[in-house]
Amino acid sequence: MEENVKKQHITINVYDTPISIMVPQEQEQWYREAGSMINERLNAYFSIYKGLKNDKEILYYAMIDIALRCVTESKKNDVSPITDILSTLSSEIEDALKKA
Secondary structure, eight states: OOTTOOEEEEEEEETTEEEEEEEEGGGHHHHHHHHHHHHHHHHHHHHHHBTTBOHHHHHHHHHHHHHHHHHHHHHHTOOHHHHHHHHHHHHHHHHHHHHO
């Protein structure tokens, strides 16, 4: 990270545990939203599995869920297949124009 980025101290409550972190000021809301997402997923998994699985295992289920959402979202934003197709089409168009 850049040294001149202004940071601030915030506390996010994650499943009844206060987590104190320094974050870039412009990303504070993202951190708070991330904390809310974690709590939402933990609450969902604990409501289903509490008493059936141990707490550590339930945490792992929630982490896998969140990671899967991140991976899925990053794949949606991957534009390399589109770029490859456009590059191929551009080459084909240039070849066709040279022949014409």
